[in-house]
Amino acid sequence: MIMGDKKLDLISNLPDEILRRIVSFLPLKLAVRTSILSTRWRSLWMPSHVNLDFHLGYDIAHHEINEEVMQIIGKFLGSYNAHKLWRLYLGPPEIEKSSSIAEDELTFLATMGVDKELHLDFSEGRQMRSNFNLNLDLTCPGLGSHATTSGSFASLKTLHLRSVTHLAENMAPTLFSNCQLLESLKLVNCTGLQCLDINVDTGLKSLIVMDCQNMADITLSAPNLQTFMYRGVLPQFHLKNVSCLVDAMLDFRDGPGDSHFDCEDLLSLLASISNVEILTLSGWLLQLDLISSLPDDILRRVVSFLPLKLAVGTSILSTRWQSLWMPSHVNLDFNLGNIARHETNKEVMQIIGKFLGSYNAHKLWRLYLGHPQSGKSSRAEDELTFLATMGVDKELHLDFSECQQLTRNFNLNLELSCPDLGSHAKTSGSFASLKTLQLRSVTHLAENMVPTLFSNCQLLESLKLVNCTGLQCLEISVDTGLKSLIVMDCQNIADITLSAPKLQTFKYRGVLPQFHLKNVSCLVDAMLDFRDGPGYNQFDCEELLSLLASIANVEILTLSGWLLQWLCSSGMIFSRLDFQFNNLKELWWIDSLIDRPKRDSLSCFLNICPLLEKLFIDIDQKRKCIDCPFFHHYWHEPHLWMDYTAVRSCALQLNHLKIVKMVGLTNKEDELLLMDLLLCKAISLKSMIVTSPENHSWRVLKIPGSQLKQTSRGQRKHIAIASQGKEYFYEYIEEDSSRLCPAHEQMCL
Structure with a gap:
């Protein structure tokens, strides 16, 4: 109670007997x-x-x-x-x-x-x-x-x-x-x-x-137990019927004591508390590496429950773990006789159907398709051997790289349209429930086999083709749920035709083919890494415009810098296109160097990216240098190839750009001018990071020459680089930027 300015402690004024009461x-x-x-x-x-x-x-x-x-x-x-x-x-x-x-x-x-x-x-x-x-x-x-x-x-x-x-x-x-x-x-x-x-x-x-x-x-059986806390030496535990446990403390601060250390008992203890939400655990217990002390058979069983990608990742743990993830091998040798003519028959379907009969563990099968053993020497080029690896998460990897037959060019046509009810019923026992399919080093001998096996994968969500050397034309038509398509390092590919209404992610790496993308309105993530140049295809500006228009709604984009340079040199004027990248939030520009044409062409492209928030520029001298040919055109961007002042005046404001990271900078003039352009036009910029080829990172500030000494005070490590006219300096302040990476970095390694 408060009376006037005085506080009265009524409780403490009571007699002790009442307070005790x-x-x-x-x-x-x-x-x-x-x-x-x-x-x-x-x-x-x-x-x-x-x-x-x-x-x-x-x-x-x-x-x-x-x-x-x-x-x-x-x-x-x-x-x-x-x-x-x-x-x-x-x-x-x-x-x-x-x-x-x-x-x-x-x-x-x-x-x-x-x-x-x-x-x-x-x-x-x-x-x-x-x-x-x-x-x-x-x-x-x-x-x-x-x-x-x-x-x-x-x-x-x-x-x-x-x-x-x-x-x-x-x-x-x-x-x-x-x-x-x-x-x-x-x-x-x-x-x-x-x-x-x-x-x-x-x-x-x-x-x-x-x-x-x-x-x-300690032996415990308590079906309603929610909290169990233990502190002391490590005893043997026998926890039974503790399914309601949500809070556990295992503080073995006094070590194992005099009891015998039993790995099996500890694993049983951890299994019995695996449903808890809160856990305290002594670090020394984990340091003992309880998992690796188990027999190989048990470890293989544990790894078999992981998705295939995670299971393969365990191989880096130690020499012993390198082969633990690998499923059991089964060798099947059967003869089709007419395999060279790609006439795949029901025998293949039945055997492969059994291969995918269950998803309860990883499996690795080695299949040989060819002539009887007695006639192998005369026609070795008609023999097809491949490894089929199946994961528990309805995923299948087919690897044709084991056989070393002569490479021939071929086409691959995958049509994953909805079949009629009768057709679906016939294939429901084989690949109907497949969700992830990866094909590596597919050859001409599998040209017909692959479409026959997977034409009815109505639940397929992810498809990846890697290192298919002889593949020239790829045509995929899907009217179901395909969400991700990745095509990498197919050296001879010349044409890609794609129709996938639900496709969200498309990633490509290799030579520049002709693209025909139809019905890809849901695409939000695209990577076009043409690191190997145009290949043997004729550069067609109109087709590339069609490609850019088909992916104009993406939010994340990786693009080769030489492509923008060639487009500008061939006469394209980005500002006059009838489309813009209005949804683009992240752009990753990749090339072997930044020179004046590449700098200016990037500036032109940024003019049609009004909502861009993150810009990553990656310069790697190890990449192949793609020289630009001479184009017989006399029109192009109005300011292109002019002096820097004209380029800067024609560049639009980047109102939403907040983060810029430039990797591989060597402080050449064109690099510094690009940096200056971005600092000038990105009015909402929060951070600009530059990284040297030696992987040293700095945050960049643009400082007038008169203020350089004042702003440098208190900075432990900084570098000041003068601008061209020495009116201002770029101050580099050391900063860790390892966590700031583009979305596609793993794909381009």
Whole structure:
């Protein structure tokens, strides 16, 4: 209460008796906390002390607990209307006590709270410590048994046992075996406790075991347990029926102790708590590399449940792991006779259909298609051998690179249109459920086999073709759910025709072919890495305009710099096109160098990217340098090939550009001018990062010459580079930019 400017502490003005009465209604844990309020409050929480000395004769050493203890402790818990602190002594009569039998005396403090909680502390006595086991069976008893104990501990909810000794080995189970409402159990500093066995089929939700130095074994069955916390040495665990566990602490700060380290037991422990949401774990336990200590057969079984890409990734862990991911090998040699004429028959379909009969583990099959063994030498070029690897996530990889037949040019036509019901029913047992297909080094011998096998993959979402050297024309027509198409390093490819209404990602790397992209309105991510140049195809400006128009709605784009240079040189004026890249948010420009034509052509292209937010410029001198030919055109961008002032004046503002990263810069004049252009036109720029060929990164600031010394103060590592007229400087401040990468970086390595 506040009266005027004075604060009145009405609670502290009450007599101690009333304060004790108030505190007695608090749960014991909260009541103890009031002791920190002031000196007066230190003892107000403490319950009244009552000392009871009673005698059970000399049989206390034999742990024979009789009805007298039950009756007295029953009275102790007769009501929950106030805190109570009782001191109980169990041992021989005082007149018969002697030093020789002092170890048979048991003294403990029993503290009771109002919230149906009981704390038993056995640390007051100074008995000799002996190892013992503690077995608490809190399963539901019969009605008669429950009735006899209803007046004692039947309604207990919280039990805290501290420093339990061997003298209480039988007393504790006898007293608390019928605590059917117990929700929380805590055992602390029970030094001699070796084996703890708790069997509960009721509502125990929390179990805490801490600092029991000699603990060797914990067996626990508690279907409703939610929290389990352990601290101390590492014992053997047997956790059963703990499916509700969500919070676990395994703090083995005292190491493995004297128990034998068993990898199988620890894996079983981790498996039993695998559904938890919160976990505390000792680091040294993970350092032991429990997984690698398992036998190879078990490791292969574990890896078999991973998606194929992740399973292959485990091969880098160590020499032993290099082959663990690999599925079992099955060699099948069968003869088609007319394989050279690509007449694939039902025999192939049946065998490959069995190969994909189940997805419960990785499989690696080696298939040979050719002539009988007796006639192999004469027509080796007609033999087809390939590896088929299947993953658990409905993925299939076919690798034709094992055979070394003569490469011939061929075409590949995949039509994944919806079949009629009868056709779908016939193929439902083979590839109908396939989601991911990767084809590597496909040859002319598989020209007809591949379309025949996969024409009815109606659920296919991802298709990848890699290193198909003889492939000249690729035609894919899909009216189902294909979302991703990747074509990489097919050296002789000349034409790609694609129709895929749901395609979202298209990535291409290699020579520049002719593109015919139809019905790709959902495309949001495109990579056109023409690192190998135009190949043997004639450069056609109109076809490339059609390609750019078909991908104009993408949000992420990778583009070869030489392509923009050739387009501008051949007469294209970007500002006069009837389309723009209005959705483009990230552009990755890649080439072997930046010179004046490449700088200016990039500037022209940026004029049709009004919403661009991230620009990555990657200069790698290891890339092939594509020289621009002479084009017989006399029109082009109005400012193209003029001086830098004209280029800068014609460049539009980049209102949304926030991040620029330039990799491989060597501080040549054209690079610096491009940097200056971007700093000038990107009015919302937050960060410009430049990285040297040696992979050193700096943040770039444009500083007037008069302010250079002032801004450089306090910077530990910086470099200042003068502009062409020395009117200002580019200040490089060292900065880590390893996390700032384009979306397609992994693809272009």
